[in-house]
Amino acid sequence: MARALINIPQKAKRGEIIEIKTLMSHPMETGFRTGLDGQLVPRDIIEKFVCTYNGEVVFSAHLYPAITANPFLSFTTIATESGTLVFSWTDNKGETQVQTASLQVE
C-alpha cells in the first residue's frame, strides 16, 4: 500500500474533543468494472480502518466499494492523555498498513 495523510492537532487541552482526518492513497477498485481486456478488474479495496489511542480502540470503520478511491475519513476523539494514536488500514487481501501520530495533552 502507499502513503497516508493524517491531520491531527499536535497539542490539545485535557478533555477537549479533537477532530482527526485521514486520507489513504488507495485505488479502492470496486471489482465491478471491466478492464480493456473485457475481464472484470479484481476487487482491491480497504475494508477495515482502526484507530487506537494509547492501545484502546476509539474508532473503527468497515468500508465497502462505494467509498471513493483514496478513502477519506474524519472522526473525533477526546484528548485524555498524551500519547500515540495508531491508524491501520487493512485491504481485502489482508494486508495492513499502519501509521502513527503523537498527541500532546496539557
Place this chain on the structure above:
Amino acid sequence: MTTTRRQFSLLAAGASLALVAPARATPEKMKVAIDAFTGGKPVTEGRVKFEISLLVENGNSVPLSVLVDSPMTKDNHVTRIGIFNEKNPLPDVAIFHLTPRSGRAQIATRMRLNDTQFITAIAEMSDGTYFSAKKEVVVTMPACVEE
C-alpha cells in the same frame, strides 16, 4: 415439450439481459442491508443530521457527513453509524463504530454514487434503538461509467 421459435428468442433475450445487466442494489436490497444492520428493529427518523450535496455533477467523489444528537456518555452513546444506498452495485457504503471516547458522534467521508438516489444514514444507540435520516442526491454524471 418442443421449444417454439418465439419461446427460444424470448429465452435468449432473457439470458442475454441477465448477462449484460450489472448487479445493482435496489430499494429492496437496501432494506435488506438495513435490516441486517438493525437486526430488523424499528428505525425512527430524527436525531441524525445527514449532510450531502443535493445535486452533484460527478458521482465519483461525493462528500458526506453525519452528526448524531447524543451526549456520548458511557451509558448513552452512539455505537454505530451505517450509510446505505439504493442504486450502487452494493447497498452498503460504510459502517462506523464509535465509542464514548469519540466525544461527539460525528463522521465524514466521501462516497461514489452510481445514479440519482436516496442515501440513508442510520445511527445505532447504546440502548439498542435506531435513528435515521435520508437524503435524495441528483447525480448528473454517475460513478462507474469510465473505464
